[in-house]
Amino acid sequence: MTTSERLIQSTRELLWERGYVGTSPKAILERAGAGQGSMYHHFKGKPDLALAAIRRTAEEMRATAEGVLGGPGTPYERIVGYLRRERDVLRGCPIGRLTMDPDVIASDELRAPVDETLDWLRERLAGIVEEGQRRGEFAPGLDGEEIAAAIVATVQGGYVLARASGLPSAFDAGVRGLLSLLAPPTAPTA
């Protein structure tokens, strides 16, 4: 792996663990096994390196989600698959957590990939919900965009509950609650 690549990977890890404000160039360099010079040769500075790292994480997250959402199954099944997919719950969402970082939110450049990723996810889910409505799986009165927003919010908020309590099961409880409300009448959970 190239030095540039090692720097990006180390930054991704640290942004996930400690956020932007909590991550120092020194920590990145130590983890990457590189010196100051390498970082400032390949990147303009901490914000530039962080941007590259966030973009990379955003790409991967999108690909992972698409793997489930674009897979086989009915719309409801794909949504369940997305909500139930294996997650390192206590580590939180590497993209969503950046919204609590003051320096990320203060920078339109750093915020952009975060916004685009969550927006894409919401739109992708909205389309699936609407597909489910056309198939008679979900009530026709529902608003696809709003249901999608509720789904994404439940996931992001689930991380909050899990990290607060230290229990991954807190995440699952929220997901089960949402799914029990969303469950197609033809296949009730109870």
Next chain:
Amino acid sequence: MTTSERLIQSTRELLWERGYVGTSPKAILERAGAGQGSMYHHFKGKPDLALAAIRRTAEEMRATAEGVLGGPGTPYERIVGYLRRERDVLRGCPIGRLTMDPDVIASDELRAPVDETLDWLRERLAGIVEEGQRRGEFAPGLDGEEIAAAIVATVQGGYVLARASGLPSAFDAGVRGLLSLLAPPTAPTA
């Protein structure tokens, strides 16, 4: 206001704006208009002051929530009232955001008030959901604890969506989505 009190208030503001990692004693002292000596006289250090600030914020948040949840109205109405109450959405949740702070999560002492507050809220909502079930407002098959977890998660995740996009409406969309699923059959939204 006493110096000790000004220190706590300044810390509360900064923890909300920038989190624990992003808040320095220096910034607290400047905002409180106090010197180093005052802080180390009244508190053992940054973690001790932060703990006092977090506890205070937790108390207030609980009181605010109880004001709506313990107020008049049917269970469904009180839940709607809680979800729709005025919020500084783009500022995020002063308690929930701390779960993304590595130093808060790493400390059982700092995490405790965060955990207790969200846990209290979840239990309070669970009781209200169960009350609604007894009144025939909600489907009897639902699990109160899980629905409560979904409600809290939707709020916490709503902040994430709003801050990512810079639009408070993103929060509202998620809330509307959840409420449309939760709406009692006797009073549909559509």
Next chain:
DNA sequence: GTCTATAAACAGATAGAC
């Protein structure tokens, strides 16, 4: 109680040798 002085370590970046 509150202030300033001092201090060791860190943050973030630049300069220039190799």
Next chain:
DNA sequence: GTCTATCTGTTTATAGAC
């Protein structure tokens, strides 16, 4: 391209004057 100085300011805390 990568490295090691070097540099300015910050972080977190202690010491001691007032």
